[in-house]
Amino acid sequence: MFIEVRNLSHNYDKELVGNYTLKDIDFKVEKGEFIGLIGHTGSGKSTLVQTLNGLIKPTEGEIIIGGSDITKEKDLKEVRQKVGLVFQYPEHQLFEENVFLDVAFGPKNLGLEGEELEERVKEALVAVNLNYKEFKDKSPFKLSGGQQRRVAIAGVLAMKPEVLILDEPTAGLDPKAREELLQEITSLQKRSGLTIILISHRMEEVGQLADRIIVLEKGKIVLEGTPNFVFSHVDLLEGIGLGVPQITKVMHELKNKLNIDDMRTDLFTILEAKKEILRVMRG
Amino acid sequence: MLDDIIIGQYIERDSFIHSLDPRIKILVIIFFIITIFLINAFTGYLFLAFFILVTVLLSKIKVKYIIKSIRPLIFIISFTLIVHLFMTRGGQIIWEWRFLKIEEEGLRMGLFMSLRLIFLVSYTSLLTLTTSPLALTDGLESLLKPFEKIGLPAHELAMMMSIALRFIPTLLEEAQKIMKAQKARGADFESGNLINKAKSLIPLLVPLFVNAFRRADDLALAMEARCYRGGEGRSRMNALLLVNKDYIVLALSFVYLISVGIFL
Numbered sequence: 001m002f003i004e005v006r007n008l009s010h011n012y013d014k015e016l017v018g019n020y021t022l023k024d025i026d027f028k029v030e031k032g033e034f035i036g037l038i039g040h041t042g043s044g045k046s047t048l049v050q051t052l053n054g055l056i057k058p059t060e061g062e063i064i065i066g067g068s069d070i071t072k073e074k075d076l077k078e079v080r081q082k083v084g085l086v087f088q089y090p091e092h093q094l095f096e097e098n099v100f101l102d103v104a105f106g107p108k109n110l111g112l113e114g115e116e117l118e119e120r121v122k123e124a125l126v127a128v129n130l131n132y133k134e135f136k137d138k139s140p141f142k143l144s145g146g147q148q149r150r151v152a153i154a155g156v157l158a159m160k161p162e163v164l165i166l167d168e169p170t171a172g173l174d175p176k177a178r179e180e181l182l183q184e185i186t187s188l189q190k191r192s193g194l195t196i197i198l199i200s201h202r203m204e205e206v207g208q209l210a211d212r213i214i215v216l217e218k219g220k221i222v223l224e225g226t227p228n229f230v231f232s233h234v235d236l237l238e239g240i241g242l243g244v245p246q247i248t249k250v251m252h253e254l255k256n257k258l259n260i261d262d263m264r265t266d267l268f269t270i271l272e273a274k275k276e277i278l279r280v281m282r283g
Numbered sequence: 284m285l286d287d288i289i290i291g292q293y294i295e296r297d298s299f300i301h302s303l304d305p306r307i308k309i310l311v312i313i314f315f316i317i318t319i320f321l322i323n324a325f326t327g328y329l330f331l332a333f334f335i336l337v338t339v340l341l342s343k344i345k346v347k348y349i350i351k352s353i354r355p356l357i358f359i360i361s362f363t364l365i366v367h368l369f370m371t372r373g374g375q376i377i378w379e380w381r382f383l384k385i386e387e388e389g390l391r392m393g394l395f396m397s398l399r400l401i402f403l404v405s406y407t408s409l410l411t412l413t414t415s416p417l418a419l420t421d422g423l424e425s426l427l428k429p430f431e432k433i434g435l436p437a438h439e440l441a442m443m444m445s446i447a448l449r450f451i452p453t454l455l456e457e458a459q460k461i462m463k464a465q466k467a468r469g470a471d472f473e474s475g476n477l478i479n480k481a482k483s484l485i486p487l488l489v490p491l492f493v494n495a496f497r498r499a500d501d502l503a504l505a506m507e508a509r510c511y512r513g514g515e516g517r518s519r520m521n522a523l524l525l526v527n528k529d530y531i532v533l534a535l536s537f538v539y540l541i542s543v544g545i546f547l
Contacts (some may be wrong), residue, residue, distance in 0.1 A: 055463050077469055085467040092457075093464040095489035105486065109469030141493065155468060 305422025438514025
């Protein structure tokens with residue numbers, strides 16, 4: 001088991017007993033898995049991922065990553081190298097005078113320098129589809145929103161994490177930039193075997209990308225499983241204000257209204273749905 | 284560490300102090316400050332401490348918050364105390380070790396000055412804790428109005444103050460967020476010597492400033508979009524109105540504080 005979270009609980013204000021942000025969280029993640037983490041605002045998603053790289057020390061429980069319990073770890077730098085966390089709107093943390101230096105900030109903190117550092121930066125920028133030569137000397141503040149976000153993500157990738165956690169990476173991007181970014185993330189995972197945890201509000205996104213989905217509500221895991229399994233609980237998800245991908249819902253309704261038994265409902269894109277509907281219609 | 288900063292924070296409560304007119308509160312604070320600097324005896328400070336205590340009890344604000352507001356100033360307060368202890372001369376020698384000497388006057392002045400600072404900070408923080416930024420601005424503007432005749436931009440000053448107060452918590456929250464994000468990239472804000480520590484703040488301060496400027500720009504546009512053009516001819520939805528209890532509080536505080544200041 002690569003990541004194992006056991007009995008994790010956390011409350012921010014210890015004076016308010018029982019006011020848990022996270023309560024009895026248990027889950028496991030295999031190496032190379034793509035996990036989707038969904039939940040309503042304030043459900044504890046962000047707190048949970050911050051405990052995974054030691055930014056927040058949970059009040060109770062264990063987090064075992066690659067064999068060692070990080071809640072007992074003294075030197076958190078190593079943990080933060082292993083678990084790369086990309087915050088919401090990561091472009092707000094850019095600070096250097098050029099793209100190269102900003103991406104190099106993480107690896108530099110790990111003690112890298114010279115050619116090795118340059119190689120890391122290059123790789124990271126290529127991974128997010130930015131031309132190294134073209135961008136390395138540009139000021140990060142003069143780039144477009146989508147490019148800034150990529151630079152920020154490259155800044156985390158340059159630390160060569162084994163787990164990459166992305167907190168709403170597509171928030172505020174236009175559809176095209178969103179699509180491109182998601183493609184880069186998928187190809188990154190396929191190429192390098194990176195374990196990815198993706199927080200998202202967009203059910204379509206999670207449905208298409210994740211191997212497994214974890215649903216958080218009020219600090220507890222209420223549902224866990226394959227996208228197909230999770231999105232079959234339409235009522236539960238809608239009850240906690242999440243919903244399912246629109247196309248999945250359409251397929252569910254069609255299946256129920258028309259009483260077609262062999263119609264698949266585990267579809268998250270319009271293209272797949274079209275094929276399936278045509279298949280059923282043709283018998 | 285940033286959680287401890289409560290400057291400018293407002294805590295909503297249904298209390299007597301909260302319900303007072305902001306102008307009255309500002310005036311009482313001014314009397315209070317004058318009194319602090321008039322007092323020259325410890326008994327006077329006792330009376331002031333009592334005055335603070337009554338206000339805190341009436342405001343229903345937890346003492347914890349008042350203590351929190353003093354905490355960031357611990358360094359300045361202890362610095363004042365120590366400098367006075369060893370530098371101010373006069374009276375009998377209380378303690379001596381090689382070249383270090385503490386004399387009576389030093390101890391007295393040291394204690395006086397630190398008490399003054401503590402009282403000042405705790406009482407003024409009570410003002411922001413019990414008065415919403417909006418009320419505070421309105422109060423200040425109305426008090427500054429008479430000075431407009433000599434060219435003081437009362438409304439603009441008050442507006443600037445309220446914007447500043449409004450953004451303290453926002454900026455703190457943002458600082459915390461950026462700090463976390465940089466920590467996730469291996470940044471270290473805690474260890475190292477003073478120069479390294481100062482250097483490590485760059486990844487925090489640059490984004491903070493960039494974001495603050497962007498926010499300022501957005502806010503300016505949003506204000507203009509709603510036709511804001513300064514104070515001239517601007518009417519208010521909730522005009523400040525003094526009622527009996529405001530006059531009573533003002534009169535009582537004035538008499539109490541000034542007599543404490545003059546007689547003690």
